[in-house]
Amino acid sequence: MKFKFENLIIWQKAMDFAEEMNLLSDNFPKKEIFNLSSQILRASDSIALNISEGAIGQSNPEFRRFMGYSIRSLAEVVTCLHKAKRRNYITEEVFNVHYEYAFNLMNMMTAFKQKIK
Template sequence: MSNFRKLLVWQKAMLLTTKIYTDTKKFPKEEVFGLTSQLRRSTISIPSNIAEGLGRDSNNELIRFLNIAVGSLFELQTQLEIAKNISYLSEEKFNNLYEDSREVERMLIAFLKKIKGSN
């Protein structure tokens, strides 16, 4: 796929990334190099790896980058739990972000299965 922007999972991952950036602006300033940075790096890795994988020449490479995106997504989910546990995110905000991340997770896993099935 030459135009990754048309892929719904990439679009959803971009939306999630935007939400994470917006919500982490409210985190304490002392977290800028800690949890804020970790959340932002893990979330930005998701659409970035989807795009990079789609830019590769083979399905094996695409699968590798999609697996990296899944790993980054699981990192993000863990970091969201931490942010909730230390009261940087309300229960409601956590639930919204976590459900968004679960939607991206389901889409990524389905996409991976489709690509693996075509190999």
């Protein structure tokens, strides 16, 4: 037995993305544990959390609202990736891999949100 949201590709991809961000943040300096590491972890977890919370809601407008929260959390993760690159915690190549994944996920989430009536 599964919850409906578990079948959503965007939820599955958001779950994978959060695990990647968890691994990535393990390599940040210890001084970032309560700053950038914490922020990127909370924001990346929030993407899938908001998708699931909205999917079990009572109405489509509520689901659209939670999808908006998910999209904003993804944008926050992208900003954290930029910060990590600027602080030389990740290479340009690592940044590009995660940025591309985030970009594709953003497009999928935006299209999904637009289909919710």
